[in-house]
Amino acid sequence: MSTDPAAGATAAMLRARAAQPAWAALPVAERAHKMRAAGLAILQRAEELAQLIVTETQKPLAEAYSSEVLGVGDLFAYWCKHGPSQLAPRKGLVPALEMPGKKAFVQRVPRGVVACISPWNYPISLPMRTIVPALLAGNAVVLKPSEVTPRTGARLVQALQACLGDVVTLVEGDGAAGAALVQADPDLVVFTGSTRTGRKVAVACAERGIPCELELGGKDCAIVLDDCAVDRTAMGVAWGILTNAGQNCSGIERVAVHQGIAHVFVPKLVAALERAARDVPELVTPAQRAIVERHVQDALNRGAALLTGRLDADRALPPLLLTRVPADAAAWCDESFGPVAVLAQGGDDAELLALATDSRYGLGASVWSANATRAHAVANQVRSGMVWINNHSFSGALPDLPWTGMGDSGTGVTNSPDALAHMTRPRLVVHDTNTKPEPWWYPYGDKLVALMRVLVARQQAGGIGATIKTLRALNARMAELSK
Ligand code: NAD
Numbered sequence: 001m002s003t004d005p006a007a008g009a010t011a012a013m014l015r016a017r018a019a020q021p022a023w024a025a026l027p028v029a030e031r032a033h034k035m036r037a038a039g040l041a042i043l044q045r046a047e048e049l050a051q052l053i054v055t056e057t058q059k060p061l062a063e064a065y066s067s068e069v070l071g072v073g074d075l076f077a078y079w080c081k082h083g084p085s086q087l088a089p090r091k092g093l094v095p096a097l098e099m100p101g102k103k104a105f106v107q108r109v110p111r112g113v114v115a116c117i118s119p120w121n122y123p124i125s126l127p128m129r130t131i132v133p134a135l136l137a138g139n140a141v142v143l144k145p146s147e148v149t150p151r152t153g154a155r156l157v158q159a160l161q162a163c164l165g166d167v168v169t170l171v172e173g174d175g176a177a178g179a180a181l182v183q184a185d186p187d188l189v190v191f192t193g194s195t196r197t198g199r200k201v202a203v204a205c206a207e208r209g210i211p212c213e214l215e216l217g218g219k220d221c222a223i224v225l226d227d228c229a230v231d232r233t234a235m236g237v238a239w240g241i242l243t244n245a246g247q248n249c250s251g252i253e254r255v256a257v258h259q260g261i262a263h264v265f266v267p268k269l270v271a272a273l274e275r276a277a278r279d280v281p282e283l284v285t286p287a288q289r290a291i292v293e294r295h296v297q298d299a300l301n302r303g304a305a306l307l308t309g310r311l312d313a314d315r316a317l318p319p320l321l322l323t324r325v326p327a328d329a330a331a332w333c334d335e336s337f338g339p340v341a342v343l344a345q346g347g348d349d350a351e352l353l354a355l356a357t358d359s360r361y362g363l364g365a366s367v368w369s370a371n372a373t374r375a376h377a378v379a380n381q382v383r384s385g386m387v388w389i390n391n392h393s394f395s396g397a398l399p400d401l402p403w404t405g406m407g408d409s410g411t412g413v414t415n416s417p418d419a420l421a422h423m424t425r426p427r428l429v430v431h432d433t434n435t436k437p438e439p440w441w442y443p444y445g446d447k448l449v450a451l452m453r454v455l456v457a458r459q460q461a462g463g464i465g466a467t468i469k470t471l472r473a474l475n476a477r478m479a480e481l482s483k
Contacts, residue, residue, distance in 0.1 A: 024138035039076025101434030110138035112187035214410030218363030238272035292338030362406030
């Protein structure tokens, strides 16, 4: 490993750039074939990778499997099966009357080398959501894993390289290595991480004219309506708050509950959080814990109360549920990224919606209700990239569904055909089989102007009857001009 970030990034970029043209030149079916083998090779290392994740992130082994390793098989299977048709050239529409003899095709061509800069909270599933479709589309990828999970990232790249060669390379190190990777001029940067770093990456990309996709922080809200299935909702919301110890970009950090059921729902939520406590590990870094403690202490200093849990420097953070938090407190406004949520009550759907949308973030939200019409009406008004009804966040594991945000959560897209749109560029190929000179070529004259007038008249006429009438007039006029 190079200790000079610039040298390390340049070397990884050069290797990926050298490998990319031959990879892109393969038929997509062949790339898919090779990638299936790579997917299998990773799955064969499932236990080793899961254990590595546990070591580096303290995740329970169950979560290392359920939210990381398991999804890898689905990602390869989805993209290798559906990607080739999504990448197939599209026939473009060319009007036969005005533009006779022309055929148009829109191809999807790879960008080139994609830089994938990743966070630590899901060190396999997040980068793989970019790596798999990017490779299938004919790109090479340089992965910069988080400095908090370097061994998982390195092992992943090693496994992919063993099957695919240098179309996947690795840049190791901290933020300086990530910044150096951007300076090494990739053709696209896919960044997943905090909003603060994402902004720096966006500026660096803009200065170099590099497109970038940003998947940033979140502050998701669960909207609990008074007709929800209370027991299931309490369990689901508790999971949404605590999964990955709350270190989840779409973790539930705010709960807006209808005051009509608060007296039943809140004790059940507290009980569900307390039951789950034994499965919630310590946070990955002391720095992350310090942020959560600061948010909670600040809220308490400003009159908030804890419905469960307490801060204790000598113990792992327990599930923490705050209430009476001022609307301008960090615990309500900023991403905490820990096993903590803030609960507020509202009297009707409009008030609950106002609580949920009171955020500069816009990644996910959930609506909990037994009434589909009411739930969809609320869901349609939430300002976020994803809304789940009677569940939360789990859809990131489904490759056909877009994972995306709004506002300070960034507007990048991973997963789904939408992700291919930014991993490729459209390239137009037009083939003209017309043997006659075009009427709009030189020399210009009255004939061309007359033709244009007839065509405009046709557009003005509208409707099928008028179009036929205008076409007749066009034919007659053309015949007259040809005499
Ligand atoms: P982070 O922003 O600190 O780091 C993310 C990555 O960027 C790391 O690999 C880091 O080394 C690198 N980096 C740091 N400075 C850089 C720079 N100047 N230029 C280029 N790269 C740089 O984030 P984190 O603490 O690793 O992850 C947690 C954050 O990620 C949370 O805010 C979370 O919400 C967010 N996240 C978002 C999503 C999503 O899909 N929207 C998913 C997971 C995590």
